[in-house]
Amino acid sequence: MYRSRLVFFAACLGMLLFGIGLITLGSVATGLKAKFSLDDLSTGSLFSILPIGILTGSLIFGPLCDKYGYKVFLIISCLLMFTGFQGIAHTASISLLKMYIFLFGLACGAINGVANAVVSDISLVNKRSNLSLLGVFFAIGALGMPLILGVLENLFSFSKVISYVSFLTLIATVFFISIRFPPPKQLGGLPLLKGIKLIQDQTLILISLFLFCQSSFEGIINNWTTSYLIGQLSISQNKALFALSLYVAGMAVMRLLIISIFRNVKSPNILIISFFLLFLGCTFLKAGQSFPIAVSGLILIGAGLAAGFPVMLGIVGARYSDLSATAFSFVLVTALLGNMMVNYLMGMIAQIYGIKHLTTVAYFEIALMVVLTFTIIKKLNYNTIKKQ
Structure with missing residues (x-):
């Protein structure tokens, strides 16, 4: 049997990651532009990949979570997000960078969907209030990433900051593995x-x-x-x-x-x-x-x-x-x-x-x-x- 408070905390942690992820690419755009010698058109093409990934993640999470449950999908998404963080931070290939941005976006879209859906499921009353509190963690993540980059810009490169922040996804993964989530709703086919x-x-x-x-x-x-x-x-x-x-x-x-x-x-x-x-x-x-x-x-x-x-x-x-x-x-x-x-x-x-x-x-x-x-x-x- 799952514990609602732990599941709610897990969803808030996921939404925090989504807030961080959604703002990351824009926050490091200048650094990526300089690293790969990109013009404005090429930089814009990178920005267009992220929403495609988020859209894909948002599309596939629903049927898969109703069939297989939230836990496995959330863990896989966090690992994909870690991979995306590390790829954006360290890759030297523009083609690989595009792939990592897509995976990063896919993970962000899936995590956002899972966090909202699981909070709705465990909230037998006060769904609106619980979903509102969940949204606060998105804001914390969205405000926190630019702040971290701004504070540390004179001490570390943007690549190192992203690499360090990425380990938060691994910490979240360990937590998600350690707790129970609501069971799947559809035990038959998709x-x-x-x-x-x-x-x-x-x-x-x-x-x-x-x-x-x-x-x-x-x-x-x-x-x-x-x-x-x-x-x-x-x-x-x-x-x-x-x-x-x-x-x-x-x-x-x-x-x-x-x-x-x-x-x-x-x-x-x-x-x-x-x-x-x-x-x-x-x-x-x-x-x-x-x-x-x-x-x-x-x-x-x-x-x-x-x-x-x-x-x-x-x-x-x-x-x-x-x-x-x-x-x-x-x-x-x-x-x-x-x-x-x-x-x-x-x-x-x-x-x-x-x-x-x-x-x-x-x-x-x-x-x-x-x-x-x-x-x-x-x-x-x-x-x-x-x-x-």
Whole structure:
């Protein structure tokens, strides 16, 4: 029999690794560019490999975990992540580097999916709160990696720092081996037919579309905010990166509030508060003629984005408990596709019409998320469903 607290800690450790992994490539881009004498186009091609790997990992983890359980898949993913870390740190071949980045991304996508799915499974009550706390560990990892690289940049090369950090994945692997996880749900063959029926469910499709918008919103803020602040306010890159860090901090703080002060607030009301924060944050960012106002806007946007994934994944976990990993796989893949597609679209908009239209895209996504949320609430009939 598994112990819920140990499994929850294991999921938090996995999410910490995902946060570290997701930000690593961007944090060492300058070092890789110099090491391999890459131009901007070649560097961009490396960045495109990571999301493909994450998408692949997110796609395959669900059916495999429902069939074989979480433990083996999580252990294999951690070992792949260690291999990716070491390869990025030490390889001298650009072709091998691309392979290591793909494996690294695959492991990150799988770990993210497993962490969310297993927390949903073990949380018989308070799924939303537990998933929110899980998200805090992602923020810690995402904030921690650039901090470690910044502190140690004058003492060690980026390759050594990555190599040292990689051993955290081995420590996690040993811990995962030592504990029990929930058993597999599907003891027969791979649940492909059930999975096909599952993804035809209208509510799951609506939730997937919401997360498509949520993930793409997060993506354009992560990837385009520094360019927006530099272009609109003429500030330095260091100040723009600092502002982006405060956006992540705003998300982390709000997730802590969701599990404490807002613990008993119903999910629809949490989302309404979130949309208000998003709208206010975008308004500050658009109208801000000074750095403090723009930073305030980013903090509000981070807070506004905090609830989307925990609330929607909590609904998915409760509604599709017999195939939770497969359902999570579907919605996470859709979310990642949104991130990739809207980021590409934002690049075209920025090139043709200017980076100032970042907030225009953001307002449009808020409107879509509001419509989708009320449609989902109507579908679920929250008046008769207990708060997740």
